[in-house]
Structure formats: C-alpha cells, structure tokens
Amino acid sequence: MKPLKPLSPNVDLDSVSIDVRRELDMPSRRLFGKRILTLGGLAMLSGCSLSDDKSVETFLSRVSRMNDRVQAWLFDPHRLAPTYTEAQITRPFPFNAFYGIEDVPRVDGSDFRLKVSGLVQSRKVWTLDELYALPKAEQITRHICVEGWSAIGRWGGTPFAEFLRRVGADTSAKYVGFKCADDYYESIDMPTALHPQTLLTFTYDGQQLPAQYGYPMKLRMPTKLGYKNPKHIVEIFVTNTFPGGYWVDQGYNWFGGS
Numbered sequence: 001m002k003p004l005k006p007l008s009p010n011v012d013l014d015s016v017s018i019d020v021r022r023e024l025d026m027p028s029r030r031l032f033g034k035r036i037l038t039l040g041g042l043a044m045l046s047g048c049s050l051s052d053d054k055s056v057e058t059f060l061s062r063v064s065r066m067n068d069r070v071q072a073w074l075f076d077p078h079r080l081a082p083t084y085t086e087a088q089i090t091r092p093f094p095f096n097a098f099y100g101i102e103d104v105p106r107v108d109g110s111d112f113r114l115k116v117s118g119l120v121q122s123r124k125v126w127t128l129d130e131l132y133a134l135p136k137a138e139q140i141t142r143h144i145c146v147e148g149w150s151a152i153g154r155w156g157g158t159p160f161a162e163f164l165r166r167v168g169a170d171t172s173a174k175y176v177g178f179k180c181a182d183d184y185y186e187s188i189d190m191p192t193a194l195h196p197q198t199l200l201t202f203t204y205d206g207q208q209l210p211a212q213y214g215y216p217m218k219l220r221m222p223t224k225l226g227y228k229n230p231k232h233i234v235e236i237f238v239t240n241t242f243p244g245g246y247w248v249d250q251g252y253n254w255f256g257g258s
C-alpha cells in the first residue's frame with residue numbers, strides 16, 4: 001500500500017493494474033471481491049475474452065488506460081469532471097455492489113434519520129424531507145468502476161459543501177466518513193468533499209433514488225472512481241482519524257483507486 005496522503009501529485013496511476021495483475025495471479029480469488037464478478041464476468045464487462053495472454057494484456061491495458069484517462073482531473077480539487085447530455089445517459093444504468101441485486105437493502109424512508117457526527121457543530125439528525133429542502137443541484141456525469149466499466153448517469157441532490165456548511169463541519173479536518181445501510185463504509189479527503197461536483201444525491205434521472213442505486217442517498221463524486229461513491233448512507237462523520245473504506249481495507253487505493 002502506498003502512503004495514504006490526500007491529493008498527492010505522485011499517485012501511482014498503475015496501481016489498479018497492479019491490483020488486477022495480482023488478482024489474475026490468484027484465479028481463486030474474486031477480483032474486487034464481487035460475487036458475480038468472476039474473471040469471466042470481468043472480461044465480459046471489459047470486452048476481453050481473457051482466453052489467452054494477449055487478451056489478458058489487452059484487458060490490463062484497458063484498465064490501465066481507463067485510469068490514465070481519469071487521472072488528469074482526478075487529483076485536482078478545483079478541476080471539473082466532464083458533464084454529458086441527456087442523450088448520452090447509459091440506459092439501463094448498471095447496478096453494482098459487493099452483493100447481488102436481490103440483497104439490496106430496503107431502507108424505510110418514513111422513519112429514516114441521517115446521523116451526523118464527529119467534528120461538526122450540529123449533531124442534529126436529519127429527516128429526508130429536511131434534506132430534500134436543501135438547495136438543489138444536478139449532474140450528468142460518468143461513473144467509472146475499477147472493475148472495468150463506466151456509465152453515464154444523472155443524479156440530483158444538494159452540493160455536499162453546502163450540507164457540510166449547514167452542519168458546521170470543521171472543513172480543516174482531513175476526512176469525511178460514511179456509514180451505509182449495507183455495512184459498506186467509505187471515507188474521502190476534505191478537498192473532494194468540498195468539490196463543487198460532489199453532491200449528496202437523492203434522485204436518479206429525475207426520480208427518487210431507486211433502492212439499487214442507493215436509496216435514500218448516495219454521495220456522487222464524478223472525480224472519484226465508483227467504489228468511493230457510497231450508497232445507502234446512514235451516517236456522515238468528520239474526522240482527522242483515517243476511517244478507511246470497505247475496499248480500501250482490503251488493499252485498494254484510498255484516494256480513488258487510481
């Protein structure tokens with residue numbers, strides 16, 4: 001593992017490729033820990049057969065090139081990720097989680113309360129209606145999954161910087177952490193939390209966020225790889241103690257997988 005230093009300009013852009021190689025060296029291990037994502041499933045997603053060394057190489061270079069493409073804007077907290085038109089939205093938008101779609105958590109919105117803790121002035125819990133009343137923002141952006149696929153989607157919600165301002169977050173703190181209804185957890189660096197395209201989202205394509213895409217809310221960051229974007233958030237906390245993340249704690253790169 002590389003040192004966990006936010007916004008390092010020296011991030012090793014080939015680390016995902018190295019992770020993939022490591023996994024390919026151990027075919028018994030599930031790539032990225034995902035049940036249905038056998039190597040065959042991954043090959044299908046990346047359009048490579050993995051039937052010979054050449055195709056494995058193509059696959060690895062595709063994963064690696066994907067990260068080369070994203071790296072230009074991945075590490076600059078002020079640079080905006082590309083946005084797209086409605087016509088470019090990927091339909092249907094893929095579902096992904098560390099489990100199958102039949103195990104998506106069913107969160108009851110009526111008695112839902114978002115917890116806020118750590119280095120904040122207000123630890124008040126939030127109802128969904130209170131969150132829905134926050135200033136609105138929308139984006140059509142590309143979600144890039146380290147497993148080798150990407151898709152364009154449309155998310156609506158509120159700028160996360162605005163939410164952090166309302167709870168009186170200490171924005172000089174290092175991390176914002178997330179706890180999710182499905183035992184997933186993630187954490188991000190404060191510059192990314194404050195990035196103008198980082199949204200706390202409640203809708204997908206103009207509709208209430210469907211269960212499989214993270215109801216009741218997903219943190220959407222087009223500047224980060226897919227696994228950094230937590231779905232089904234139930235608690236948000238601000239901290240200087242490195243909180244880790246579901247995949248990070250299994251060896252994936254904290255900053256964003258690149």
Ligand SMILES: Nc1nc2c(c(=O)[nH]1)N[C@H]1C(S)=C(S)[C@@H](COP(=O)(O)O)O[C@H]1N2
Pocket residue numbers: 093094095096097098099144145146180181182184185212213214226227228229230231232
């Ligand atoms: N709570 C939770 N959030 C999660 C995950 C998960 O398993 N649980 N998977 C991550 C990964 S790897 C990806 S690619 C995206 C998938 O989001 P989607 O289902 O909207 O495509 O969610 C991310 N956030």
Ligand SMILES: [Mo]
Pocket residue numbers: 096144145146147226227
């Ligand atoms: Mo992912």
